[in-house]
Amino acid sequence: TEGAPSCLYITHEESEIPVWQQIQSNGSLNPDEIEIRYASSIDELNNLSLEDDFSDEDNEIQEEKIEDAENLRLRQYQRELAETALTGRNCVICAPTGSGKTKVSIKIILEHLKRVPNAKVAFFAKTIPLVSQQFKTIANHLPSNYNVLNITSKSKESLSLHMLLPHYSVVVLTPAVLVNHLCGKRALLSEGITSFTLLVFDECHHTDKDEPYNDIMQYYLKEKRRPVFRRELPQVVGLTASIGINKATDLKTAKVNIMKICGNLDVEHLDIVKKNIVELWKIVPKPDESQEELVENTSNEVGSKITDIMKELEKNAEYYAKHLKELANRQKSNTNPNLERLASKLRENVVNQGADARAIVFVRTRVLAESVVSWLNRCGQADLMGLNARKFTGSHAGENQGGMAVAEQNLTIDHFRSGQVRVIVATSVAEEGIDIPQCNMVIRYNYSRNEVSKVQTRGRSRAYGGKAVLLAMPVVVKRERMNCAREYFMNEALRQISEKSSAQFLEEVNAHQKNLFKDWDLKEMKDQRKKEEFENVEFKLICCGCHKVSIPSSDLKIINDTHRVSINRSLLNKIKIEPSKEKIMDAITFMGTVRCQGETERGKSCNYRIGKLIKHRDCPFVALGCDKMKFLRTNANRPDLVIKRWKDVPYYVEELKLEQFYEYALGIFQPHGEEAAADTLSS
Structure with missing residues (x-):
């Protein structure tokens, strides 16, 4: 019910795991904040929010009687947009919203599946709702002999793409899913980016800077750069209604910025409607x-008071939020x-x-x-x-x-x-x-x-x-x-740009990629130097609230190349857990907020938020927030460091190993040091 406190749900099987038993008994949760359920009922809860969704494209294709792609009728302007892609070349298709780009892409996908032996197609959409809708559209229009899978970072199978791929011809997915299968020391996809023969990027103008689309294309371009034993690269098709020009104030700079996106996508041509423009504008209002x-x-009393209150908001957010509502309710007559x-x-x-x-x-x-x-x-x-x-x-x-x-x-x-x-x-x-x-x-x-x-x-x-x-x-x-x-x-x-000759277009794409390679080489060199300098450095993480609870670097490990967790279970006895609505991301379940219970003064806990409680392979871990902790070099006379993002942390942290996982999850917790002494005294 609305307003009810959140509860932490675990299965009967999980409740038998020693690390969960420790959490159930150590006071980090109130008894009414944890509930043991059958696995099926928890699955039901988690799947509630992953049902039907919507799409940027295409009301036209949704309203048609469903027909397979063999008989999909393209308008003349849609045929014009598909020309380059149907020859197997890399391209960006740029056309207005509502013009039927999804319909065009389905035709491209079908022809690719028929033409290329053992074809595997990845169709990327930026959001979970769009993945859901595009999956339905593609699955409804492809012949039944082609299996279509949808998978997102919130799917249970988000880290199992490598096992599912052999059974599917087309995968509709969020980009992070593929990134997680390509990155890390042990990439899950043994063939890497070449596991696919066609990549389709919906809203491809996002292939820029630190976007996940760009991460995927970096793997692609690094494979392209390999001097020998290079595998066959997949065809790339981008779909967009608009390619941004990144604050350009003149035509020349605008063209340069668009060509950068084309270079990031490794395309040979940019397709827009020219010959059939009259037909296009008849269809797209x-x-x-x-x-x-x-x-x-200036006379709005509420507005001026809100401005004043915002200056003080950080001091007592809850009080002022309530005060603002009261003000707004009192000022109904204030137009x-x-x-x-x-x-x-x-x-x-x-x-x-x-x-x-x-x-x-x-x-x-x-x-x-x-x-x-x-x-x-x-x-x-x-x-x-x-x-x-x-x-x-x-x-x-x-x-x-x-x-x-x-x-x-x-x-x-x-x-x-x-x-x-x-x-x-x-x-x-x-x-x-x-x-x-x-x-x-x-x-x-x-x-x-x-x-x-x-x-x-x-x-x-x-x-x-x-x-x-x-x-x-x-x-x-x-x-x-x-x-x-x-x-x-x-x-x-x-x-x-669409009128450039193939030779001129490719020359500009290659020039942009050469600059990319130089930047990557420089970054790689800097990263390697940093790793050599800090790989064997010992450090501690210290709570910014009490400055007493600490985690030595030897107890810090990485899960999924992302989450830094402590594998010393004594930390679980120094925290309070606030359950929240579960969220699943990349096979990790986020279960609540973790607050430090280190003493700031006698009998008073700091209650500082130090991270999240996550569930990995059925076991709870404290995923530490980088900006919530201070970094202190062991055996070094250096000041504490406060670093906002984990990717900026210079120290080396190793991936969680299987034997470490089992020792953490299944070992009977034995307190040591001061805690062990206290236990002995009380017995």
Whole structure:
């Protein structure tokens, strides 16, 4: 029930493991915070939020009678987009949202499966909802002799791709799943990136910087660079509605930035619609766009008090959050002209347009999404309240931070489709994720990011005669005008790049890749020097709260190349566990927050949050937060270090070995040192 405290669920089998028995008996959990259940009921709980989802593309393909890809009818502009890929060459396909890029990719996948012996296709989507939807679309259209698998970082099989792959022709997955199979000292996929013959990247403009898509392509390019015994590399196809130009202010720089993405993806051609452009714009409606300036609301007492309170917020967040709600409730008569402007747009374009009309309002933060929804549903104006507005925010943040569970996202989208909800107030998570044919109005409320965001949000208005409007303060309107200029540069750059000769295109791609290789070599050299310097250095992790609880480096190990855990079970007797709603990521279950119980003064615990309780192979571990601990070199006269990210920590930590795992999980815990002495005295 809502408001009930979270509970930590373990199975009967897990409850018999010594390390779990220690947690059940040592006081780190209250007795009513742990519940033993049958495994099937826990699986049911964990699977609740992984059901039906939605897609950026393609209402067209969803509404057609399901037909297999053999008979999939492509329009002329779609055939034009598929030309390069159907010859087996690497390419980026760039076309507007709603043009049917998923349909094009299914045709490409089928022809590849027929042409290439023992073909294996990976179709990547950035989010779990998109993986779910694209899996259904692809599985519904491919002939039944091709098995299709979907797997995400929250799947139980997220680290078993190497075992499942022989049985499937197509895998639809989040990029992190493949990254986890390629990285580490013992890569799970023995053939590496060449285990696949075709890689399809949905929303491929994310192949940049530290994005998971770019991690995958780094493995690809390193394999390409091998001088001898290089295996056959997979074909690469990218799909996008917009390739960002990274703050370019002129056409030349815009082209350079787009070519960098092409270089990262190792493509030979960029495909846009040129010959069949008239047909494309008949199929894909372009909404009318406008911009309107909002005003500074200097008379708003609530707004000014919120500004004052925010300055003090860190001191007592809970008290002030309550105070803000009381203020907002007291100030119902305090009108906000900007919200009234928003209300006017919703009346004009949704209320007065009949029951089929829908609107999406984009805002910058989760807090603002919640506030706008609250105002629309409690404003006392029957026509606005009848729209039944709902928020739509990301699933990565917790519900107490304004996030949404995947199941709640799905329910909101279902209600939006059916008309039970006619207005969604969304953060950026919806830019590349919602496909509602009836949506005829997109409003960006004081929200403008970049040219990619501009194209993506505009693409949410999918009905003919749709509108896209920006309601924003003058400074945001100014930023939007810059985005309009960048969108022009982007489109012109795409056109000019698509007309380059193959030789010129490849020359620029190769030049970019040479620069990449130089950067990688330099980084590798620096990393190797750091490893040699720090590999055998002993250190301690010390709680920043009490400065007493410490973990020596000999007790610190890595799980899945990511989580730093202690394998000394004495730490479990020095913590308090706060259970939370379980989340599964890369075969790791996140079960709650861990707080240190080291004494700051007699009888008082520091209660400092030092990490998360995770479950790995049925056993609990404390995954330590890097920024919650201090690093102290053993036997060295050096100051403590506070480092925010584990990847910036210079010290070497080894992977958890199997024998260490079993010793930690199954050994009967024997306290030592001071604890052992205390036990002896009390007996």
